[in-house]
Amino acid sequence: MLPFRKISATVPVLLFASLLAAGVTHAAPSADGIVVYNAQHESLTRSWVEGFTRETGIRVVVRNGSDSELGNQLVQEGSASPADVFLTENSPAMVLVDNAGLFAPIASATLAQIDPAYRPSHGKWVGIAARSTVLVYNKDKLTAADLPKSLLDLARPNWKGRWAASPAGADFQAIVSAILELKGEAATLEWLKAMKSNSTAYKGNSTVMKAVNAGQIEAGVIYHYYYFVDQSKTGENSQNTALFYFKRKDPGAFVSLSGAGVLTSSKHMEEAQAFVRWVTGKGGQTILKTENSFEYAVGQDAQSNPKLLPLKDLDAPTVDAAKLNGKKVVDLMTQAGLL
Amino acid sequence: MLVSLLALLPLLFVLAVAIQIGWHTVQELVFRPRVGELLVNTALLVTITVPLCVAFGVAMAWLTERTDLPGARLWSLLAIAPLAVPAFVHSYAWVSLVPSIHGLAAAVLLSVISYSPFLYLPVAAALRRLDPGIEDVAASLGLRPWAVFFRVVLPQLRLAIWGGILLVALHLLSEYGLYAMIRFDTFTTAIFDQFQSTYNGPAANMLAGVLALSCLAMLALEAAKRGQARYARVGSGSARLQRRSLLNRSTTALALLLAALTSALALGVPLITLGKWLIVGGTEVWDRASVLSALQQTLLLASAGAALTTCAAIPMAWLSIRVPGRLQRLLEGCNYVAGALPGIVVALALVTLTVKFARPIYQTAITVLLAYLLMFLPRALVSLRAGIAQAPVELENVARSLGRTPTQSVWLITMRLAAPSAAAGAALVFLGITNELTATLLLAPNGTRTLATGFWALSSEIDYVSAAPYALIMIALSLPLTWLLDSQSRRSAGR
Numbered sequence: 161m162l163p164f165r166k167i168s169a170t171v172p173v174l175l176f177a178s179l180l181a182a183g184v185t186h187a188a189p190s191a192d193g194i195v196v197y198n199a200q201h202e203s204l205t206r207s208w209v210e211g212f213t214r215e216t217g218i219r220v221v222v223r224n225g226s227d228s229e230l231g232n233q234l235v236q237e238g239s240a241s242p243a244d245v246f247l248t249e250n251s252p253a254m255v256l257v258d259n260a261g262l263f264a265p266i267a268s269a270t271l272a273q274i275d276p277a278y279r280p281s282h283g284k285w286v287g288i289a290a291r292s293t294v295l296v297y298n299k300d301k302l303t304a305a306d307l308p309k310s311l312l313d314l315a316r317p318n319w320k321g322r323w324a325a326s327p328a329g330a331d332f333q334a335i336v337s338a339i340l341e342l343k344g345e346a347a348t349l350e351w352l353k354a355m356k357s358n359s360t361a362y363k364g365n366s367t368v369m370k371a372v373n374a375g376q377i378e379a380g381v382i383y384h385y386y387y388f389v390d391q392s393k394t395g396e397n398s399q400n401t402a403l404f405y406f407k408r409k410d411p412g413a414f415v416s417l418s419g420a421g422v423l424t425s426s427k428h429m430e431e432a433q434a435f436v437r438w439v440t441g442k443g444g445q446t447i448l449k450t451e452n453s454f455e456y457a458v459g460q461d462a463q464s465n466p467k468l469l470p471l472k473d474l475d476a477p478t479v480d481a482a483k484l485n486g487k488k489v490v491d492l493m494t495q496a497g498l499l
Numbered sequence: 500m501l502v503s504l505l506a507l508l509p510l511l512f513v514l515a516v517a518i519q520i521g522w523h524t525v526q527e528l529v530f531r532p533r534v535g536e537l538l539v540n541t542a543l544l545v546t547i548t549v550p551l552c553v554a555f556g557v558a559m560a561w562l563t564e565r566t567d568l569p570g571a572r573l574w575s576l577l578a579i580a581p582l583a584v585p586a587f588v589h590s591y592a593w594v595s596l597v598p599s600i601h602g603l604a605a606a607v608l609l610s611v612i613s614y615s616p617f618l619y620l621p622v623a624a625a626l627r628r629l630d631p632g633i634e635d636v637a638a639s640l641g642l643r644p645w646a647v648f649f650r651v652v653l654p655q656l657r658l659a660i661w662g663g664i665l666l667v668a669l670h671l672l673s674e675y676g677l678y679a680m681i682r683f684d685t686f687t688t689a690i691f692d693q694f695q696s697t698y699n700g701p702a703a704n705m706l707a708g709v710l711a712l713s714c715l716a717m718l719a720l721e722a723a724k725r726g727q728a729r730y731a732r733v734g735s736g737s738a739r740l741q742r743r744s745l746l747n748r749s750t751t752a753l754a755l756l757l758a759a760l761t762s763a764l765a766l767g768v769p770l771i772t773l774g775k776w777l778i779v780g781g782t783e784v785w786d787r788a789s790v791l792s793a794l795q796q797t798l799l800l801a802s803a804g805a806a807l808t809t810c811a812a813i814p815m816a817w818l819s820i821r822v823p824g825r826l827q828r829l830l831e832g833c834n835y836v837a838g839a840l841p842g843i844v845v846a847l848a849l850v851t852l853t854v855k856f857a858r859p860i861y862q863t864a865i866t867v868l869l870a871y872l873l874m875f876l877p878r879a880l881v882s883l884r885a886g887i888a889q890a891p892v893e894l895e896n897v898a899r900s901l902g903r904t905p906t907q908s909v910w911l912i913t914m915r916l917a918a919p920s921a922a923a924g925a926a927l928v929f930l931g932i933t934n935e936l937t938a939t940l941l942l943a944p945n946g947t948r949t950l951a952t953g954f955w956a957l958s959s960e961i962d963y964v965s966a967a968p969y970a971l972i973m974i975a976l977s978l979p980l981t982w983l984l985d986s987q988s989r990r991s992a993g994r
Contacts, residue, residue, distance in 0.1 A: 195945055202956065221945050221946040222946060223945040228698070229694060232698030233698045233854075235698075236855075237854060237861075240858055328695055330696075333696065361682070362682060363679050363682065366960055370961060374598050374599060376598075376599050397961065490700075494533075494702055497533040499533070499702070
């Protein structure tokens with residue numbers, strides 16, 4: 161039996177610890193730092209934050225989540241949100257927050273740093289990186305001749321049980337938002353219903369690629385960089401795979417724009433704008449080229465990693481990023497039984 | 500009282516959302532094929548896993564407690580040890596060993612591995628306490644050994660088995676990480692998907708409602724099956740020591756094989772894969788400051804949560820022993836109901852309530868701690884109640900008569916005597932929090948990363964190497980749990 165004295169000594173200690181826990185975590189977004197709601201890959205944002213803090217001395221606290229989760233959270237929090245900056249992987253969540261009127265205009269000097277093709281014209285948010293839709297396939301199971309001409313072909317009966325995706329993820333939902341924008345609601349719902357019976361659902365794009373690599377499934381709809389990231393490491397999850405780019409302005413050639421926005425409610429407007437300026441500027445865009453995120457750089461004259469197929473050669477469909485409707489996509493996917 | 504009302508918040512919340520969005524939308528969101536699919540998946544998982552867990556738990560308990568199985572003590576420790584490995588780490592280990600593992604079969608296998616200790620523990624404890632006299636009577640009346648087991652021993656284990664079944668079933672319903680990793684969709688994983696896509700949209704809340712109802716159904720079923728029979732022995736004197744039955748050579752071999760095989764599956768696989776990834780990662784993966792800060796934040800949250808939960812349990816535990824009544828029982832029941840709700844339901848309710856009505860505590864440690872309090876209060880309560888029950892009320896009365904105030908006498912006398920059980924309860928809560936994933940993912944303050952959420956972020960990106968240190972630390976922190984549970988169940992059996 162534990163002596164009582166020991167127990168009674170631990171009670172205050174534990175209570176103190178609880179106060180400390182409340183204090184430490186509560187005090188984190190202190191007066192001199194900014195809070196970034198981050199849906200981008202954690203490692204990429206970490207590099208950005210480290211570079212930014214090194215150069216400016218401004219501290220950054222990051223809350224990680226997924227696009228739609230954090231986007232909806234911002235909408236709910238409204239003007240009382242603790243966030244200063246929102247970073248996403250895809251555009252629909254940006255549109256969601258923008259439609260709620262929560263974004264402050266981005267400084268014009270920042271906008272000028274990004275190629276006009278990769279930012280909405282109203283300037284409420286800005287592109288920071290881009291990624292291309294691809295079909296990753298197992299080289300032993302499929303040859304170039306077997307591949308579909310269009311992403312929409314995957315709805316055909318001959319593709320039943322042969323392809324995979326990660327429908328709960330924001331990446332795939334962005335691709336669906338492009339289909340919705342290009343082909344309309346009825347066609348999209350039909351495609352999603354066919355997808356429900358044709359495809360296998362995995363959690364996460366890396367997992368999809370891993371399954372394709374292991375031959376558990378023939379092909380998967382993902383973004384390009386998962387392949388390059390794995391190749392730059394051990395290649396153990398991609399060595400048996402190859403990428404197919406749909407091109408020809410197909411919905412499957414959709415290039416998705418990662419965005420950054422500054423919240424109107426920010427109490428650190430200047431620092432928040434400085435962060436977005438840094439990410440879209442030379443420092444932030446060079447990290448896309450040199451480190452192993454393998455996402456496309458979108459800055460004026462910024463270079464992407466030379467291993468990638470150049471962004472201009474992807475022959476992507478023209479989709480207005482500011483119109484992508486994530487909420488409708490989730491409704492349609494819920495209706496199709498994918499969520 | 501306040502705590503108990505708090506406990507009902509999540510349930511009331513789901514109800515409120517349902518009323519707010521209207522019956523028509525509810526119908527649309529609940530009665531759709533996807534929900535049917537999830538219901539079938541979840542029902543299959545429960546109906547297949549639970550009987551397997553019962554069979555396995557009872558067999559192992561019988562072998563280790565009532566036979567001359569060589570190394571029985573060791574096997575008994577090994578049978579509890581899987582509890583030290585969080586369920587989603589089991590899943591991680593298997594997925595990285597056999598990448599193609601998925602679906603119902605995998606879900607059942609991993610669930611049996613992770614959760615059968617919940618049956619083994621109470622059944623073994625009950626077996627230890629049985630009076631062998633009853634079995635002797637049955638045998639003397641001509642029953643064969645097998646018949647004695649099924650007609651005399653098994654019925655006496657009824658309470659333990661149903662208690663274990665309830666625990667296993669609730670875990671099956673609320674676990675997220677285990678099933679997400681092997682691509683088996685249950686209600687909890689679907690709610691999480693919806694949360695990722697819509698934050699706290701109505702579809703997520705309606706799924707949560709169905710899940711909450713399933714949990715309540717489990718509670719009701721267990722209460723109905725518990726029965727009113729008497730299990731204590733009557734008469735003077737004490738039961739004589741149990742005699743272990745002798746196994747013949749082939750049965751011994753078979754039993755050893757069963758024990759060794761399950762230990763290999765339940766402990767060998769995690770240890771081997773974890774070891775492999777740790778070796779691949781070398782010292783580099785440990786260098787990153789994030790492992791250390793995750794450990795620090797986990798310890799802070801867990802100790803704060805344990806302290807808070809234990810303190811909150813004191814009044815209820817004291818009332819339930821000293822002044823039991825209908826109202827008190829009702830309040831206590833509320834806590835168990837909340838404790839049975841999956842973390843995701845509790846978290847979803849708290850997210851919405853704090854964002855709408857309690858802004859100052861929104862996204863603070865207070866909200867997370869509140870969630871932990873609701874989820875883990877039963878653990879503290881059960882432990883404390885047993886401790887207070889053993890503290891004679893007369894001592895409290897003597898203290899009062901010698902001039903202490905009621906609070907003083909409770910604090911100085913009863914709580915002092917109940918301190919060890921309070922500590923045990925706090926330890927259980929601490930470990931629960933250490934391995935908690937879903938509520939922490941949803942509610943953690945900005946910049947917070949615990950061992951569980953850090954592990955989850957890395958393993959979702961299939962960065963198995965960097966995730967390994969997190970898993971190892973969680974197991975190391977949970978190992979004392981195994982020891983504690985083992986010694987507790989032995990103590991209650993008077994050994």
